Amino acid sequence: MTLLAVRDLTKRFGGLTAVDGVSFDVHEGAIKAVIGPNGAGKSTLFNLLTGFEKADAGQVTLAGEPLLGRRPSDIVGCGVARTFQNTQLFEELTVAENVLVGLHRRLKAGLGRSALRIAVRSEERWAEREAARLLALIGIERWAETPAADLPQGVRRSCEIARALATGPRVLLLDEPAAGLNRSETDALGSVLYRIRDAGVTTVVVEHDMGLVMEVSEEIVVLDRGRKIAEGPPLLIQKDPAVLEAYLGEEPDDEL
Ligand SMILES: Nc1ncnc2c1ncn2[C@@H]1O[C@H](COP(=O)(O)OP(=O)(O)OP(=O)(O)O)[C@@H](O)[C@H]1O
Ligand SMILES: [Mg+2]
Structure with a gap:
């Protein structure tokens, strides 16, 4: 069953379209990853889903209930929780x-x-x-x-x-949870993500650590310059020509 549905979501900052007509579904109980080079629009996507930024177009529903236009605290009340790229404690x-x-x-x-x-x-x-x-x-x-x-x-x-x-939450959005972690901490994080999933929480994870992404996610959405350029299971995404092209020139740890 689709828990979170994102349709044609768009956000512009002046002349820059940070999120450009993005659509995808997150199934209940899934761990879904969102990847893409720096500036692809991943954090902006999370900001739109959680009410921290206002969308210019599109729809987002959680179990059929519209989320866009609500305040961040209302969206938490609807069952969507998040973490930030820069930890906020x-x-x-x-x-x-x-x-x-x-x-x-x-x-x-x-x-x-x-x-x-x-x-x-x-x-x-x-x-x-x-x-x-x-x-x-x-x-x-x-x-x-x-x-x-x-x-x-x-x-x-x-x-x-x-x-x-x-x-x-019913859905947990994690923005680069492995950033700043060493290898053993990142491995431990993988187990934590499985435990969260087993506790019944659907997870969407933005992450640059490809080892972690390929291990834990059932499906991956790839963004590049605001657009969704690929979506599918890890094994197919790793071989997708558009994805490899988007990652050319990235730092080694960003390579697939
Ligand atoms: N508040 C803002 N005002 C203007 N431009 C913004 C704003 N927030 C993000 N942007 C721009 O939108 C684009 C997408 O940024 P975003 O932070 O969503 O990327 P990202 O995929 O999370 O990148 P990273 O992997 O570096 O975290 C970038 O070009 C960024 O400079
Ligand atoms: Mg980001």
Whole structure:
């Protein structure tokens, strides 16, 4: 079943068309990758899907419900969560507290309000258990009490993923989750992506690390200068002439 449907999505910045009539579907339960050279429009695509940029044309639906025109917080409420190419964490808060911020919107009473003390306490206990469960899922439970500002890069990225998952998404959008990670951290990230998928969350991942992309994704969308130039399973994408052409001249780690 198609969970996320993107149709003719277009975004212009002045004379530059950053996303140019892009269409694709994401099936429920899939891990789908979006790749393309620098400036291809990958992050802009995510910004459009999450309401951080306003589209000039096109439609996006989640389980048939239109997403375009909504505010970022409404889109999170609809079940779409994301991480950013440059990690965005509450630096002074611990890892566990960052995740609790993500959980906050799912609490009825709201953390810290005391009008209904028993309800609040039981929700707080639920939130603490849920935060611990998410940190274990992502494999960063031993960092729970460390302030975000003190984390190594790999754990920062994991913390941002845990916080996004805390909002209870149906679709998780990850913008270059392997950027800044070493090989063993990247391999661990691959396992984390499988665990997220097994937990029932559909994932769209923008990534330059081709080893990771080819391993985890069932299908790949390739963008180049705003346009979709190819879509298909990893084995076909690796051999696609238009894709190879788009990547010529890229840095070695960007090559297919
Ligand atoms: N807010 C903006 N204003 C003007 N131009 C923008 C803006 N955001 C992005 N662009 C331009 O749109 C194009 C696509 O940028 P985008 O960041 O989406 O690419 P990307 O595929 O994510 O690249 P990278 O792999 O380097 O992250 C680029 O030419 C970029 O300079
Ligand atoms: Mg980008």
